[in-house]
Amino acid sequence: MTDLLEFKNVTKIYSRGLLSKTSTTALSNISLKLDDEKPTIVTVAGESGSGKTTLAMLLLGFITPTSGQILYKGQDISKLRGSDRMVFRREVQAVFQDPFAVFNPFYTVDHLLTVPIKRFKLAKSKREARAIMYEALNAVGLAPEDVLGRYPHQISGGQRQRINVARALVLKPKLLVADEPVSMVDASLRASILETLRGLQRNYGVSIIYITHDLTTAYHIAKSIIVLYRGEVMEAGDVDTIINNPKHPYTRLLIDSIPWPDINRHWGETEIKAKESELTAQNSGCKFAPRCPFSFWPCFQTTPLFRLNEHQAASCFLYEEHPRLEAERLTELLPV
Amino acid sequence: MTTLALSQPEVIRPGRLTLLLRYMRRNKSLVIGLFIVLLLTAFTLIGMLTIDKGLAYPLSVKTKQPPSAQFPLGTDFFGRDLLAAMVVGMWQTALIGVLAGGLGTLIGVVLGFTSAYFGGPIDNGIKGICQILTPIPPFLIQVVLAGSLDKRSVTVYTMAFIVVLLSWMGPTLVIRSQVLSMKERQFVSVAKLSGMGDLGVIFGEILPNLLPFIAAAFVGQVFAAVFASFYLAVIGLGPLREPLLGNTIWSAQSQGAFFNGWWWWPIEPAVAMVLILGSLALINMGLDELANPRIRRTE
Amino acid sequence: MNRTMEPVLKVIDLQVSYYTDLGRAIALAGATLSLNAEEKLGLVGESGSGKSTMALAMMRMIKPPGRVERGQVIVDGTDLRTLSDEEMLRARLSKIAYIPQGAMNSLNPVTRIGAQMMDAIKAHDPKARKSEILERCMQALESVDLKRPVFRMYAHELSGGMKQRVCIAISILLKQKVIICDEPTSALDVVTQRQVMETIDRVQKEIGAAVILIGHDMGLMAQFVDKVAVLYAGRLMEVSTVREMFTNPKHPYAKALINSLPSLDNKGVFQGIPGLAPSILRLPSGCAFHPRCSRAIEVCTTEIPELGTLVDGRSVACHLFSDNA
Numbered sequence: 001m002t003d004l005l006e007f008k009n010v011t012k013i014y015s016r017g018l019l020s021k022t023s024t025t026a027l028s029n030i031s032l033k034l035d036d037e038k039p040t041i042v043t044v045a046g047e048s049g050s051g052k053t054t055l056a057m058l059l060l061g062f063i064t065p066t067s068g069q070i071l072y073k074g075q076d077i078s079k080l081r082g083s084d085r086m087v088f089r090r091e092v093q094a095v096f097q098d099p100f101a102v103f104n105p106f107y108t109v110d111h112l113l114t115v116p117i118k119r120f121k122l123a124k125s126k127r128e129a130r131a132i133m134y135e136a137l138n139a140v141g142l143a144p145e146d147v148l149g150r151y152p153h154q155i156s157g158g159q160r161q162r163i164n165v166a167r168a169l170v171l172k173p174k175l176l177v178a179d180e181p182v183s184m185v186d187a188s189l190r191a192s193i194l195e196t197l198r199g200l201q202r203n204y205g206v207s208i209i210y211i212t213h214d215l216t217t218a219y220h221i222a223k224s225i226i227v228l229y230r231g232e233v234m235e236a237g238d239v240d241t242i243i244n245n246p247k248h249p250y251t252r253l254l255i256d257s258i259p260w261p262d263i264n265r266h267w268g269e270t271e272i273k274a275k276e277s278e279l280t281a282q283n284s285g286c287k288f289a290p291r292c293p294f295s296f297w298p299c300f301q302t303t304p305l306f307r308l309n310e311h312q313a314a315s316c317f318l319y320e321e322h323p324r325l326e327a328e329r330l331t332e333l334l335p336v
Numbered sequence: 337m338t339t340l341a342l343s344q345p346e347v348i349r350p351g352r353l354t355l356l357l358r359y360m361r362r363n364k365s366l367v368i369g370l371f372i373v374l375l376l377t378a379f380t381l382i383g384m385l386t387i388d389k390g391l392a393y394p395l396s397v398k399t400k401q402p403p404s405a406q407f408p409l410g411t412d413f414f415g416r417d418l419l420a421a422m423v424v425g426m427w428q429t430a431l432i433g434v435l436a437g438g439l440g441t442l443i444g445v446v447l448g449f450t451s452a453y454f455g456g457p458i459d460n461g462i463k464g465i466c467q468i469l470t471p472i473p474p475f476l477i478q479v480v481l482a483g484s485l486d487k488r489s490v491t492v493y494t495m496a497f498i499v500v501l502l503s504w505m506g507p508t509l510v511i512r513s514q515v516l517s518m519k520e521r522q523f524v525s526v527a528k529l530s531g532m533g534d535l536g537v538i539f540g541e542i543l544p545n546l547l548p549f550i551a552a553a554f555v556g557q558v559f560a561a562v563f564a565s566f567y568l569a570v571i572g573l574g575p576l577r578e579p580l581l582g583n584t585i586w587s588a589q590s591q592g593a594f595f596n597g598w599w600w601w602p603i604e605p606a607v608a609m610v611l612i613l614g615s616l617a618l619i620n621m622g623l624d625e626l627a628n629p630r631i632r633r634t635e
Numbered sequence: 636m637n638r639t640m641e642p643v644l645k646v647i648d649l650q651v652s653y654y655t656d657l658g659r660a661i662a663l664a665g666a667t668l669s670l671n672a673e674e675k676l677g678l679v680g681e682s683g684s685g686k687s688t689m690a691l692a693m694m695r696m697i698k699p700p701g702r703v704e705r706g707q708v709i710v711d712g713t714d715l716r717t718l719s720d721e722e723m724l725r726a727r728l729s730k731i732a733y734i735p736q737g738a739m740n741s742l743n744p745v746t747r748i749g750a751q752m753m754d755a756i757k758a759h760d761p762k763a764r765k766s767e768i769l770e771r772c773m774q775a776l777e778s779v780d781l782k783r784p785v786f787r788m789y790a791h792e793l794s795g796g797m798k799q800r801v802c803i804a805i806s807i808l809l810k811q812k813v814i815i816c817d818e819p820t821s822a823l824d825v826v827t828q829r830q831v832m833e834t835i836d837r838v839q840k841e842i843g844a845a846v847i848l849i850g851h852d853m854g855l856m857a858q859f860v861d862k863v864a865v866l867y868a869g870r871l872m873e874v875s876t877v878r879e880m881f882t883n884p885k886h887p888y889a890k891a892l893i894n895s896l897p898s899l900d901n902k903g904v905f906q907g908i909p910g911l912a913p914s915i916l917r918l919p920s921g922c923a924f925h926p927r928c929s930r931a932i933e934v935c936t937t938e939i940p941e942l943g944t945l946v947d948g949r950s951v952a953c954h955l956f957s958d959n960a
Contacts, residue, residue, distance in 0.1 A: 048795075060525075104545070115527060115532065156912075157682060188908040213824055216854065256829075267833070
């Protein structure tokens with residue numbers, strides 16, 4: 001049982017300036033494992049500044065970690081060369097948030113699909129390439145005649161995002177990073193795009209890391225969830241359990257603030273303490289402590305993970321009577 | 337269950353010609369500038385093919401003749417047929433402009449791309465050199481260089497070289513800043529995810545989007561080159577034998593053409609120069625509108 | 636509850652067209668609705684449905700090639716369309732406010748927040764005394780939950796949510812009767828979003844204004860507004876109370892929209908709406924929704940349904956509910 005992906009104590013710190021010591025810890029000691037044989041959908045949830053985008057960039061190999069390792073099929077991705085690197089490139093793909101930004105305005109939308117087909121030699125002839133494109137477009141619910149040959153600004157946002165997903169389909173990756181894929185798409189289209197992504201996992205065995213701040217869509221598509229705040233794991237586990245029964249104060253705040261389209265379910269009574277967002281220097285210990293109504297002195301020292309049940313863990317001293325869980329074993333509680 | 341999107345009802349788009357004409361109506365400077373350039377080019381080309389170039393040099397024809405049927409633009413003190421002189425002069429001006437302009441732009445593109453894409457010490461080096469050379473007044477250096485050359489080695493080509501020497505920094509910095517912003521765009525990341533290497537990204541993804549800027553830089557460079565060759569020649573530093581427009585004015589002025597009533601001699605090259613520079617400036621303004629999508633009001 | 640008999644905002648048959656190179660596009664047609672003081676209306680629609688156009692038309696901020704061709708916009712008894720340019724300028728300061736999308740990006744980056752707030756008041760009330768202006772600014776900041784030091788800060792020192800609340804503070808300084816918020820929280824995180832919406836709610840009660848919230852997030856509507864108006868291809872399809880809209884939507888489009896929303900009960904079930912919204916340059920004949928409607932009948936393909944009032948006070952533009960059914 002090989003691991004498709006492994007994050008080993010990955011930390012990423014951005015430092016600014018030559019002389020000043022200001023640095024931001026984008027991710028702090030994150031460990032994660034994804035199984036090769038059991039494709040799954042994991043949500044990484046968090047607000048801006050949580051580190052979720054950094055996680056995506058690290059995963060795709062666009063930036064390197066400050067410490068720790070990222071392994072793809074057992075190999076450190078920063079050390080991959082040549083054909084190994086091409087394999088990695090092909091098997092790890094992404095769908096980004098902005099449907100318009102991924103298109104080069106100079107070319108028609110076909111360009112987005114023809115480039116990977118050519119680069120990864122997925123077709124032996126122009127006709128074969130066209131067939132592959134048609135198949136992928138149909139699979140995302142687009143009629144090829146409607147979009148091929150057009151420029152990005154001539155088609156709608158929903159169509160653009162579907163083409164993005166089609167691109168991922170063409171490559172049939174093993175791991176797909178979906179960074180807020182539906183947040184810039186109209187509500188009525190989200191359903192079908194999310195459905196297509198789920199289909200990828202079910203029918204093509206693609207593992208998806210679904211990054212979002214919108215827990216409603218996460219609830220519907222993912223099996224497990226990791227909640228990040230300022231680069232640290234606050235809570236992780238099975239998505240049903242956590243959304244229906246959140247334990248960590250931050251998760252509670254997040255869930256309470258979701259505007260459910262349900263008039264019987266109101267924004268909760270969770271107090272939003274410390275209403276100004278903290279632009280101050282970061283403290284040691286739990287990053288949420290300054291805003292947490294339950295914080296007390298140990299919160300500012302360290303933040304261990306406590307395992308609450310088979311599929312849930314939270315890093316909060318409220319649960320200190322539960323057994324501790326090392327960061328490296330986080331994956332154990334993510335159901336598949 | 338995947339929901340199949342139904343086909344969009346086709347929006348009837350007007351033909352490309354209609355869109356082009358509408359655009360031309362909005363971007364008048366580009367159209368007028370191009371038109372004048374076209375006229376001048378036609379004049380020069382037809383001229384080069386029909387007239388006797390030798391007449392552009394001294395002691396060819398009767399001197400000091402005003403414009404007439406035989407000499408449509410008159411002749412000068414030294415016996416040059418001014419029609420021939422204008423034609424050859426325009427041709428040589430164009431040569432300098434395109435050579436120096438093209439060379440300056442090429443250097444700008446290569447250095448600008450390299451600097452921006454690869455960053456690090458290369459970027460610092462190129463950027464540093466540009467920043468040091470930019471404040472140096474080009475006119476000064478050009479005058480010193482042209483003045484210190486042996487009169488016989490000053491040719492059209494050395495003029496072009498002198499001009500390029502201090503004009504390449506502008507395009508380099510402009511292209512560099514455009515590439516810097518463009519390489520962070522998401523379509524570049526996606527291209528990399530699709531397996532494109534660095535060279536592919538530079539030529540396939542970034543360069544096509546930079547064409548309007550490169551075109552604008554080229555026009556700017558041509559303008560600077562033509563203008564520089566003109567003012568250097570006007571003060572007598574050009575290749576004196578050649579009928580460059582600036583030379584004609586210089587020699588007219590040194591012979592006191594206006595006082596002697598030979599008004600046609602300096603006026604003609606002056607008018608020509610205004611037309612050339614003016615049309616280039618108009619094209620530059622028009623390209624600005626094309627390159628900057630915020631000003632552009634198309635589609 | 637402070638309710639006057641007359642609605643504070645009445646829009647009657649508003650129509651806006653854009654004259655483009657590709658022809659005339661009717662961005663908004665036959666828009667009619669009314670709003671009482673202290674009432675909150677949600678204007679919902681997908682992109683291109685005409686919601687921002689409606690807001691801009693109400694503010695008389697439509698620029699060529701757009702044109703308001705018909706209709707009345709009556710705020711507090713005055714039809715804004717009959718005002719002169721100068722009177723409209725003053726109306727924008729005193730009667731009706733517009734907080735555009737990305738308003739936080741329109742804060743001046745080189746002047747302090749306080750200076751910008753004071754400028755707003757001075758533009759409206761040139762004779763006010765400085766100490767009075769200062770006090771009003773401080774009160775406004777407090778009502779949006781910002782501390783006094785913010786007055787002396789620059790825009791870049793504030794977070795997205797804080798900037799948005801500054802914009803709300805500036806607009807309420809002038810105690811307008813109607814506040815139009817165009818996607819005020821689209822760039823904000825869910826917790827900040829809640830904070831901003833709760834602020835708008837509180838502020839609105841304090842000054843007794845009516846609020847129009849424009850957006851496409853139905854969840855936000857459910858949490859915040861009293862009435863919902865659904866726009867499609869430039870026309871109002873349904874106007875109901877929020878409870879009616881979410882429990883018993885009448886118009887097929889509204890119904891499909893509600894059904895496509897994820898909720899805690901129907902995990903894993905996705906129901907989108909087949910087809911694509913039409914381009915306003917090329918609208919289908921009759922009802923714009925009929926190509927995608929599961930309940931379309933003959934008359935839907937030929938006649939545009941009018942926005943009619945039902946017995947319970949709701950408005951629906953659908954032949955199924957008019958006498959033609």
